[in-house]
Amino acid sequence: MTIAYQWVDSAEQVAALDRDWSLEAPLFVDTEFMRERTFWPQLALVQINNGHGNWLIDPVKMADGEPLRALLSRRTLVMHGCSEDLETFKYWPGFLPSALEDTQIAAALCGYDLQCGYQKIVELTQGVSLPKTATRTDWLRRPLSAEQLEYAVQDVLYLEDIRAQMVDKLRSRDRLGWWQEECARMLRDAGKEAEPDELWRQVKGAASLDGPARRALRALAAWRDARARERNIPRSFVLKDAELLTVVQTPGLTLNKLSTLGLHPSFLRKHGDALLAVLDVVQQGEIPEALPGMPDPSERALHKRLRDKVNSIATALEVTPEILARRRWLEALARNPERIPEPMTGWRRSLVAEPLLELLS
DSSP states (O other), X not given: OOOOOEEEOSHHHHHHHHHHSOSSSOEEEEEEEEOXXXXXXXXEEEEEEOSSOEEEEOOTTOSOOHHHHHHXXXXXXXXXXXXXXXXXXXXXXXXXXXXXXXXXXXXXXXXXXXXXXXXXXHHHHHOOOOOOTTTTSOTTSSSOOHHHHHHHHHHHHTHHHHHXXXXXXXHHTTOHHHHHHHHHHHHHHHTXXXXXXXXXXXXXXXXXXXXXXXXXXXXXXXXXXHHHHHHTOOXXXXXXXXXXXXXXXXXSOOHHHHTTTTOOHHHHHHHHHHHHHHHHHTTTSOOOOOOOOSOOHHHHHHHHHHHHHHHHHHHHHTSOHHHHOOHHHHHXXXXXXXXXXXXXXXXXXXXXXXXXXXXXO
């Protein structure tokens, strides 16, 4: 199938679109980006359907991102499963949209799977099977192939109709407010930056560490993140999670002892002294509170009761349980019933949080 589109590859052309297009009409948007060897995602293509036609915007050679930021930041963007797209936009050209409508969230609130991807929702709502062959291609290489271009434009071709179908379903079930709240929450979350001292919590295996090792990991995880940002490389290219755990659990570290832990020689030459200096500074610092470990039998029984309650509510609402309550929210609520996790406030409070609190009491 050949789909008509216009190719845009200059800031001047983008600025012309911004002048011509209404600020009130939504834009149906997708992106292609690359992130295999960089800390920040590299924007490679922006696909737009404005309700009247399709545009493929090539940002690769655009030194000035201001016209693209102006075009996209002042209009409602309709996207599908867009958390990574928002992260990409936030880095370059440096914005988050003023308003967002995520059709993946809308679909989940209508009873579809929480992770229902674009290809699947197109198949379910449009009866069209989209090709998947261009998913893992190099989107930064130019020229793009005909296959890539067709794949890219189809990623926005059906968004307008999908949105219309989801809005009708949500309105008939009185859930439009739920969707608006979830999209606003997604935008707020996209605007947050993880605190350096909290990054250790994301390291796989951190929950098993004792106090001094947690303290060391907190410092090293922040140091690793700073090095990765400086060089624009993935954190794992500095030190892998498993290497972090090995280092913080090894007593009496010296350069010689570091060399026995399997760390790459080039890493030791460049960063060995700095790593030891970081560990030396934090030896007498405050020890962070332990992460929750494996639940004991009574906690597992309680979590099961909570999940069963969520499942029964989900069945009544004809939605997947995960859209009502994620596992980590339930665990947090069970640990501290006095503090409802933020995502369980708003529309979930009366529907989900309050029945669970009653169960806990």
